[in-house]
Amino acid sequence: MQLMLERVEKQVGLQTFLYPLDMALQPGALTVLLGATQAGKTTLMRIMAGLDIPSKGKVKVDGQDVTGKPVRERNVAMVYQQFINYPSMTVYENIASPLKIRRERNIRTRVIELAEKLHIEPFLNRLPAELSGGQQQRVALARALAKNAPLMLLDEPLVNLDYKLREQLREELGFLFATGNATVVYATTEPSEALLLGGYTAVIEAGRLLQYGPTAQVFHYPQSIEVARAFSDPPMNLFDAYLTETGIKLAGDVVLTLSENFLQNLKVIDPQLTIGIRASDLKLRPLPEDAALLGRVELAEISGSDTFVHVHTALGELVAQLTGVHFFELGSNLTLYLNPQQLYMFDQKGRLLRAPTRSGSSYGSS
């Protein structure tokens, strides 16, 4: 199905929840709505579902204007943060309920098939309250899938689960949505979740749609500082910079020397700019042409797969992402290395001037 939003906006009283936005969702694919709490993700989803009417603008489904058409007259499935099931019905009855309403045939086969897919088949005769949180959310997901609706909306469905469970269910959902049968919209506050789900991502901030496109492309080529900031975890390191004929001057008299080739390819009019460094582009060992950044360790946060080192440097606070477990004494000296080719550059208005080219990937610089 093709869902289109045209100049959709939402005010409640004097407060604006959504500024006018246009969005043509990729049909039959997964779209992630990425934004902080209160960014407008839920408001947008409620308008997509028909639970709320936009203050202005139109919602179109396959070219037809459905603005104002109530949710019960639309074919939409929803999954929320809270695990919502019918408490007095068994797991079987919960999953079967949308099928019964539509008087479908082969209900039993369909329920078992969905229960198998979501690994809740052993619990079909239990009540939701007898299940763990993860299993309850699986029931809600199975019921939503049973609707077989052309539009499926999921509002932070994994946020209340343990992280290992989240990891597992997220991967399974990725496979379930990849079938292309439905247009799926998935809201999250976590950049890493958007990357792991793939598909398309819409970055939302303070009621505005900042960028919409294939997830990896939005990540690697953010159109603005706002997108780069919202779509990075740990946050992108951003610094005010001044472009000279030989390189970049930064705070604390730090100078990054740039190659002639690099400078020739830059189309910059105003030398006053902001540079962005991804945490994962900072390294402990230099390669030829790398710039060195001297600093003092504030804290090393260890996730297991990665260590995030917060470093105080002459140009400001930096975060570096290093693979594996690394220990650093608080307050110890540390030199980080950066290949200037990995720099992002933004103009004074925050628009992207330059993004590093990702080697190994299938898409080039846009």
Added chain:
Amino acid sequence: MARLDLDLAHSYKANPQSDEDYALLPLKMCFEDGGAYALLGPSGCGKTTLLNIISGLIRPSQGSVHFGGNEVTNKTPQARNIAQVFQFPVIYDTMTVADNLAFPLRNRGVAPAQIKQRVGQIAEMLELSAQLDSPASGLAADAKQKISLGRGLVRSDVSAVLFDEPLTVIDPHLKWKLRRTLKQIHRELKLTFIYVTHDQVEALTFAEQVVVMTRGRVVQVGSADALFERPKHTFVGHFIGSPGMNFLPVQCRDGNLQVSGVALTLPLSPSQEILNAGQVTLGIRPEYVTLVEKDAPGALPVTVSQVLDIGAYWLINSFLGNSVVRARLSGDTPVPQVGDTVWLKVISEHTCYYKNEELLI
């Protein structure tokens, strides 16, 4: 200050029969004086039960608890000389920040000059100095939780400070600063810290020793790098890291090691133990799986099922027979397509071998 020794088990049921009846299976461990420990595991693993046994809120159904060589098994929390910090702020709204911090000291009749000095020190560490004279009621949730932390840390004579998910109410952007503060405080005060959390970042960042628990069992006590590099139990390999460790069934027969019909050579000399072990599980972290040429020694053919661009890395999911193998490859690697057959290397010095879920070498 004291060393804590536990030798106990706990069941909430009157007559425990099987392992499932125990919230904590028999365990023997010690927390060294001045150490920073985290109890880490999924919900229901027994970590909160263990913390409550240390604090004296729960009396273990078997065994004993010793603080500094003295048995405290039957002593109340008040008599154990411990400080506690909970998930949510526990403070007096009617008092100022300074009076809140001073409260545990005044209760014990500490001299006013000493109280002033200690409150000042703790407030400085927690960056609360500017708010010392403000009423606690008007502060934001994270400032209130800092006062709770301060109250837990203000006494220098406690046997241990126990933390139960203390950063739950803290805004994600501020968490790292408080983690740093806690680490600094531990270094300066040299108190024994025991910290319960289900969050691996929190545990690995904070603790010198992480106690990993599952289903009422302590499966490993170790530093962050030990848990990552040499998980002693398959659960630790699975739970630490995202995604967790890959596990592959391996046949060891006649001095050969075979994975899915491919013979592999072990690089290490003490491999005899593995080669005689029969059916073994091989564990390798996605970070250490590498793409190799078809003809490379020990190259395992896998079918790529998913290729994810996760920003800094590529995450490749693939199948080797029925086993899933995940590989995390650096961003500049040329990546395969879904459906491709590629060859992976899973044997290196980072490979672990398990028998009945326990690490062999």
